[in-house]
Amino acid sequence: MKSNILVKSSKTLITVILALFLIVLSIYAAEGDKPMSAEEMRKAAAAKAAALAKPPPGGKWRATAEEALEALKIKGDVEEGEEIYTVCAACHQPTGWGDPLGVFPQLAGQHTTVLIKQISDIRAGNRDNPTMYPFAMQIEGAQDIADVCSYIQTREMNPNPRIGPGGPSWILSNLRKEVWPISLDKIQQDVGNENFKKLKTIEEKEYKSKQEFLEALNNTIGAGELQKHQEVILKNADWETDLNLGKTLFEKNCVRCHGDHGQGNWKEDPPVVEGQPVQADKGKQEPAYYPVLAGQTYLYLIRQFSWIQIGKRRNANPDMVKQIKEFSFLDMKSVVDYAGRFKMQEGDWQEIGGEDEEGWDLGEDEEDDEDIPAHLRD
Numbered sequence: 001m002k003s004n005i006l007v008k009s010s011k012t013l014i015t016v017i018l019a020l021f022l023i024v025l026s027i028y029a030a031e032g033d034k035p036m037s038a039e040e041m042r043k044a045a046a047a048k049a050a051a052l053a054k055p056p057p058g059g060k061w062r063a064t065a066e067e068a069l070e071a072l073k074i075k076g077d078v079e080e081g082e083e084i085y086t087v088c089a090a091c092h093q094p095t096g097w098g099d100p101l102g103v104f105p106q107l108a109g110q111h112t113t114v115l116i117k118q119i120s121d122i123r124a125g126n127r128d129n130p131t132m133y134p135f136a137m138q139i140e141g142a143q144d145i146a147d148v149c150s151y152i153q154t155r156e157m158n159p160n161p162r163i164g165p166g167g168p169s170w171i172l173s174n175l176r177k178e179v180w181p182i183s184l185d186k187i188q189q190d191v192g193n194e195n196f197k198k199l200k201t202i203e204e205k206e207y208k209s210k211q212e213f214l215e216a217l218n219n220t221i222g223a224g225e226l227q228k229h230q231e232v233i234l235k236n237a238d239w240e241t242d243l244n245l246g247k248t249l250f251e252k253n254c255v256r257c258h259g260d261h262g263q264g265n266w267k268e269d270p271p272v273v274e275g276q277p278v279q280a281d282k283g284k285q286e287p288a289y290y291p292v293l294a295g296q297t298y299l300y301l302i303r304q305f306s307w308i309q310i311g312k313r314r315n316a317n318p319d320m321v322k323q324i325k326e327f328s329f330l331d332m333k334s335v336v337d338y339a340g341r342f343k344m345q346e347g348d349w350q351e352i353g354g355e356d357e358e359g360w361d362l363g364e365d366e367e368d369d370e371d372i373p374a375h376l377r378d
């Protein structure tokens, strides 16, 4: 039987996790009452990350293939995986649905191949995730990675994930600060502290019509002040998406890799399309690592999308980076709002836990046809 340090010391561990969880949440909650400057926030985040642990430097689409490849060859044990998942549940929730603000992504229903790659990347410092890094490092090795990822893929997805605004939307919020250089800070600078204090009373409230938003502003700071600052406020509070634009962009730019309903792809690399970037890893003997976007939390999608665009997510697929280089803020919001609204369908996943399930054949034992999973045999 396999021993597991995560389960053995579960009581102390859970206490530690809960404490950390509260710290993480408090960072987000604290934003509300004491506005920090961008520089202060960066410093605080950096200090926290340093205090926790320091991942090694790295950063390439498939730089950490080794551990991932090891885990992919192993048949995951869903029951063992459930035990290991207790350490993940503190942040990603027992359901695996994450949180509605997208701080913690939904994991449930993500393809095992994607989960394995991301965890291996995080462990190797190839994808920055200071919050999760110490926990990711507690996983013992390839077998445990295979187990927990198999378990996660089989979890039912959130039937009502937090979706984007799907149209006009204005909101005074710092949520967007991480994904776009517009924020409450800009508004504060423009309106001054007195006005800003009043504006805080309608923070996080979403307005679906510009008229209503302007009325609310009028009621808080008055017509004269509103007139002076309207332009800056509107620009920094605009959270509108356009689903028609999202559809056009999705079909043209994303379907090839993420599937026609955002189902991702664990099976094979997408075909090369003329006029679009060449597949970075053409000819590799591996399953595919294209994430499910359907049903993922909107604010997580927008954060990842923008981090991929600016190169902050260092393990991103370079072809995707090229493909989305020219996207505007409206393009980004609209396309992920559109993509997140899809539902997964039967047959979108690799079967897990069935009698015939095997790890992936990665081309080393080709003489033994029995070892090759059915979907990879010709």
Ligand code: HEC
Residues within 6 Å of the ligand: 017, 020, 021, 084, 085, 087, 088, 089, 090, 091, 092, 103, 104, 105, 107, 110, 114, 115, 116, 118, 119, 128, 129, 131, 132, 135, 136, 139, 148, 291, 303
């Ligand atoms: C302390 C909180 C915390 C814990 C505990 C935690 N995670 Fe995470 N995890 C996060 C955060 C935050 C992110 C998103 C990081 C980002 O935005 O890039 C994340 C992202 C991920 C991703 C990437 C998802 C994607 O769609 O690319 C995977 C996979 C993942 N976690 C798996 C796990 C597993 C498995 C465990 C348990 C062994 C675990 N996490 C434990 C905080 C945590």
Ligand code: HEC
Residues within 6 Å of the ligand: 061, 117, 249, 250, 253, 254, 255, 256, 257, 258, 289, 290, 291, 292, 293, 296, 301, 302, 304, 305, 308, 315, 316, 317, 319, 320, 323, 324, 335, 336, 339
């Ligand atoms: C050439 C293939 C390719 C194209 C085209 C592409 N993507 Fe991706 N995308 C990927 C891969 C591969 C990943 C995972 C990268 C990694 O391993 O870190 C990814 C990751 C993402 C993520 C992060 C998901 C998560 O769970 O963390 C989002 C969001 C995303 N893509 C959205 C899009 C959208 C929207 C489009 C179209 C505008 C698009 N992508 C086009 C290959 C592609």
